[in-house]
Amino acid sequence: MFKSKEDVAQEFRKQKYICNDEISTVIYLAEQMQKPVLVEGPAGVGKTSLAGVWADASGLELIRIQCYEGLDESKALYEWEYAKQLLYTQILKEKVGEVLGDCRSLKEAVEKIDKEDNAFFSEDFILPRPLLRAILSEKPVVLLVDEVDKSDPEFEAFLLEVLSDFQVSVPELGTIKARHIPRVILTSNNAREMTDALKRRCLHLFIDFPVPQQEMEIVNLKVPNITDTLASQVVNVIQKIRKVDLKKLPxxxxxxxxxxxxxILNVAALDEQTVKSTLNLFLKYEGDIKKVKSNLHNVLSSTEGKLN
Ligand SMILES: Nc1ncnc2c1ncn2[C@@H]1O[C@H](COP(=O)(O)OP(=O)(O)O)[C@@H](O)[C@H]1O
Ligand SMILES: [Mg+2]
Incomplete structure (x- = not known):
């Protein structure tokens, strides 16, 4: 358990993740209050990696559910292992024969098998999917429900049920209660609005593009060989380009x-020409590249009139 929000920031930094004050506060509170965190924000701002870093910083296992359209309970919670059930009925043929004994009619045989079916719908034949694994785990885990906005509203409703009492009911087995309440992160890129009910259940965290100082720290931490000059120029240009109206901001x-x-290209310092010829590394749409290229001088000189 973290001692304070400052402790969160420090431990996350050891995992090469730079928190702003909001991030470290929400993670600290989520642990203390045992509440899930719903993280929203544009792509590539550190939503998914937050869960991994939380797990690593706490020495816990990360269990991940990647959401998509059509994801349902059987993929997220559990499935019966049909193949194993089938195999066992083959291996246990003789035993099944014994159970059926001298049944004279098909109806009688079916009724007899019906009485025995709990042998095949027991924990031996259940295949736990991530949600059930998180609930059954002997140790606390970090559960990442990634891109929850891509799932259907029905799945969201089901998830809400699980997140409200951390127990699930398997008709054949009864109710299974979590041994430990998992630390939960749900991420969303806002493909659709999450329901109020889900928002109420969670602590909310919006991660926006980082401020220059935070972005500088991230670059310095993750690109170890970079010079100070280049790092600050890169961040400066990116921050300026984020003010342009583009289809996809870097x-x-x-x-x-x-x-x-x-x-890698051994660039010591940026000039307009180098920026122009490497725009494709951070702009992913042809239209965006053209727009920035045609207006690069103005974009770069928008505040200070030079690159750094
Ligand atoms: N605050 C941060 N500190 C360090 N690295 C970060 C931070 N935010 C994002 N990153 C890096 O940016 C990349 C994209 O992050 P990711 O978690 O996949 O974003 P998202 O899930 O929001 O799309 C990863 O390589 C991640 O390590
Ligand atoms: Mg992500």
């Missing part, structure tokens, strides 16, 4: 890609 992942590429 995120932290793009900043890191660009910074790494420039160090």
């Amino acid at each position: 995120s932290i992942s793009e900043t890191l890609d660009w910074a790494r590429a420039l160090t």
